Amino acid sequence: MLYVDVPTLSEIRALHRVRADACVSIYLSTTPQTQNVRASRIAFGNLSKAAFEQLEAVAFDKRRRALLEAELAALGEDDAFWSLQARSLAVLATPEHVRTFRLATAITDRVEVSDRFHLKPLLRAIAFPQHAFVLALSENAVRLVEVFADLPPSVVRVHDLPTSAADAVGRASVNNLTQGTRIANAQGQTVLLRQYARQVDAALRPILGGRETPLILAATEPLGPIFRAVSTYPALASQGISTSPDRLSDSELANGARPVLDRLYADEVDAARALFQTRLGQRRATTDIGEAAHAATKGAVELLLVDIDHVMPGTVDESDGVVSLASTTSAASYDVVDEIAGRAIGTGAKFLGVRRSDVPEGAPLAAILRYPM
Numbered sequence: 001m002l003y004v005d006v007p008t009l010s011e012i013r014a015l016h017r018v019r020a021d022a023c024v025s026i027y028l029s030t031t032p033q034t035q036n037v038r039a040s041r042i043a044f045g046n047l048s049k050a051a052f053e054q055l056e057a058v059a060f061d062k063r064r065r066a067l068l069e070a071e072l073a074a075l076g077e078d079d080a081f082w083s084l085q086a087r088s089l090a091v092l093a094t095p096e097h098v099r100t101f102r103l104a105t106a107i108t109d110r111v112e113v114s115d116r117f118h119l120k121p122l123l124r125a126i127a128f129p130q131h132a133f134v135l136a137l138s139e140n141a142v143r144l145v146e147v148f149a150d151l152p153p154s155v156v157r158v159h160d161l162p163t164s165a166a167d168a169v170g171r172a173s174v175n176n177l178t179q180g181t182r183i184a185n186a187q188g189q190t191v192l193l194r195q196y197a198r199q200v201d202a203a204l205r206p207i208l209g210g211r212e213t214p215l216i217l218a219a220t221e222p223l224g225p226i227f228r229a230v231s232t233y234p235a236l237a238s239q240g241i242s243t244s245p246d247r248l249s250d251s252e253l254a255n256g257a258r259p260v261l262d263r264l265y266a267d268e269v270d271a272a273r274a275l276f277q278t279r280l281g282q283r284r285a286t287t288d289i290g291e292a293a294h295a296a297t298k299g300a301v302e303l304l305l306v307d308i309d310h311v312m313p314g315t316v317d318e319s320d321g322v323v324s325l326a327s328t329t330s331a332a333s334y335d336v337v338d339e340i341a342g343r344a345i346g347t348g349a350k351f352l353g354v355r356r357s358d359v360p361e362g363a364p365l366a367a368i369l370r371y372p373m
Contacts, residue, residue: 003032003084003085003086003102004086004102004103004104004130004149005100005101005102006101006103006104006122006125006126006130006149007101007122007125007126008126009126009345012119012122012123012126012342012345013345013346015092015099015117015119015122016116016117016119016342016343016345016346017346018094018116018117019115019116020094020095020096020115020116021060021061021064021095021115022055022060022064022065022068022094022095022113022115022331023092023093023094023113023114023115023116023117024048024051024068024072024091024092024093024094024111024112024113025090025091025092025111025112025113025114025117025118025119026044026047026048026051026089026090026091026092026093026110026111027088027089027090027091027107027108027109027110027111027118027121028040028043028044028047028088028089028107028109029043029087029088029089029106029107029109030085030086030087030088030089030102031085031087032085032086032087034082034083034084034085037082037083037085040082040085040089041076041082043109044075044076044089044091045076047109047110047111048069048072048073048076048111050111051072051111051113052065052068052069054111054113054329054330054331055068055113055331057330057331058330058331058332060331064095065095067095067096068093068094068095071093071095071097071098072091072093072098075091075098075100081100084102085102086102086103086104087103087104087105087106088102088103088105088106088107088121089101089102089103090102090103090107090121090122092117101122101125103121103122103125104125104130104149105121105124105125105128107121107124107308108121108309110311112311112329112334112335113330113331114331114333114334115334116334116339116342118311118334118335118338119338119341119342120306120308120335120337120338120341120353121308121353123306123308123341123345123351123353124308124353124354125353127265127351127352127353128265128353130148130149130261131146131147131148131149131213132146132147132213132214132215132216132237132257132260132261133145133146133147133156133207133208133213133214133215133216134146134147134153134215134216134217134218134241134253134254134256134257135200135204135215135216135217135218135219135227136218136219136245136248136253137197137200137217137218137219137223137224137227137245138219138220138223138244138245138246139164139165139166139175139193139196139223140164140165140246141163141164141245141246142161142162142163142164142200143155143245144156144158144161144204144207145250145253145254147216147253147254147257147258152250152251152254153250153251153253153254154250155250156207158203158204158207159203159206160199160202160203161200161203161204162196162199162200162203165192165193165196165223168195168196168199168200169192169195169196171192175189190222190226193222193223193226194226194229194230196223197223197226197227197229197230197231198230200227201227201230201231201232201233204233205232205233208233208235211235212234212235213235214235214236214237214260214261214264215233215235215236215237216237216239216240216241216256216257216260216261217236217237217240217241218240218241218243218245218248218253218256219240219241219242219245220242220243220244224240224242237260237264239260239263239264240260241253241256241257241260243256268352269305269352269354269358272303272305272352272368273305273358273360275303275368276305276360276366276368277360279368279369282372283372283373284368284369284370284371284372285360285366285367285368285369286366286367286369287359287360287361287363287365287366287367289312289323289336289337289340289364289365290321290322290323291367291373292304292340292365292367293316293321293322293323293336293339293340293343294320294321294322294373295321295344295367295369295373296321296340296341296343296344296347296349296367297316297317297318297319297320297321297343298321298373299347299348299370300369300370300371300373301343301344301347301349301367301368301369301370302349302350302368302369302370303349303350303351303352303367303368304340304341304344304345304349304350304351304352304365304366304367304368305352305354305358305359305360305365305366305367306337306341306351306352306353306354306359306364306365307337307354307355307356307359307363307364307365308353308354308355309355309356310337310356310364311329311335311337311338312325312335312336312337312364313325313326313327313328313329313330313333313334313335313336314326314333314334314336315333315334315336315339316336316339316340316343321343323336337364337365340365340367341365344367
């Protein structure tokens with residue numbers, strides 16, 4: 001089982017605003033298998049030592065360093081904490097405070113030391129969809145299953161949800177076409193199934209209203225297409241689970257949902273790349289670091305694609321976004337791409353944390369702007 005605590009977008013914004021004389025950001029691979037976690041603890045200790053070496057190089061105050069060392073040492077010795085892990089771990093520490101986030105996504109081991117936190121790996125974690133609802137819909141039964149990254153799936157109680165198609169339309173069976181005189185053919189059966197689908201959709205509205213969580217439909221024909229035709233939920237995934245849900249457990253539905261979520265994210269990246277090309281001809285897109293920094297500082301970024309593994313040391317001016325690059329990573333600089341991402345998100349930009357191959361032109365970042373600059 002994965003033990004995951006992914007930050008919310010509001011937490012990310014708050015972390016981006018943190019400024020301290022020492023902000024240590026440690027990211028490392030972990031394992032949910034407790035018997036194999038020793039290697040992760042050793043890696044954490046090595047990354048902590050690398051952080052202290054960076055602080056020593058800039059003559060950081062020894063008393064403040066001792067506080068930071070004590071915080072990280074206490075975390076490293078916490079057996080209970082290390083026994084409950086996911087696929088990766090983020091540790092964000094100042095001399096006064098330590099925050100940890102256990103992530104379901106894989107990340108590259110790294111340590112960054114600056115006056116602010118390095119947040120790109122966390123942005124990847126919140127951008128990648130790991131939470132969904134699965135609607136298991138058949139003529140015989142219907143249930144809504146919530147799927148999590150870190151917990152077993154669970155059935156959601158939905159008020160006024162019909163128990164079956166027959167229950168929804170008040171008939172013994174939607175397949176008994178001789179029952180009654182008005183509906184007595186295959187077209188009539190479709191009418192009944194559409195009534196059923198509308199009732200299901202109406203019952204889901206109080207649960208799903210205002211959300212953007214993907215809804216994945218598990219259904220077969222003809223009911224699957226009928227429900228898609230009447231559904232009012234904007235985040236209904238175009239791809240679904242085509243196996244009859246009557247034969248699937250909640251866990252099997254969750255397993256079937258994960259490839260759909262992967263496809264949703266891949267489609268989102270493809271759409272962003274296509275939009276970048278369109279906006280490029282309108283002078284509303286750039287891969288230039290300086291232009292993106294200026295746009296992010298002025299609140300002009302609409303969407304940002306960022307290579308989560310690339311680090312570009314330097315600084316970004318607080319007022320005009322002018323970028324000054326550094327030759328090497330040190331405690332006197334920070335990742336300017338990370339800073340650009342933080343400023344963009346702080347002004348409402350959408351963010352996609354991707355691999356270099358997914359960024360247009362193979363750049364460290366690609367920004368789509370709200371207006372030409």
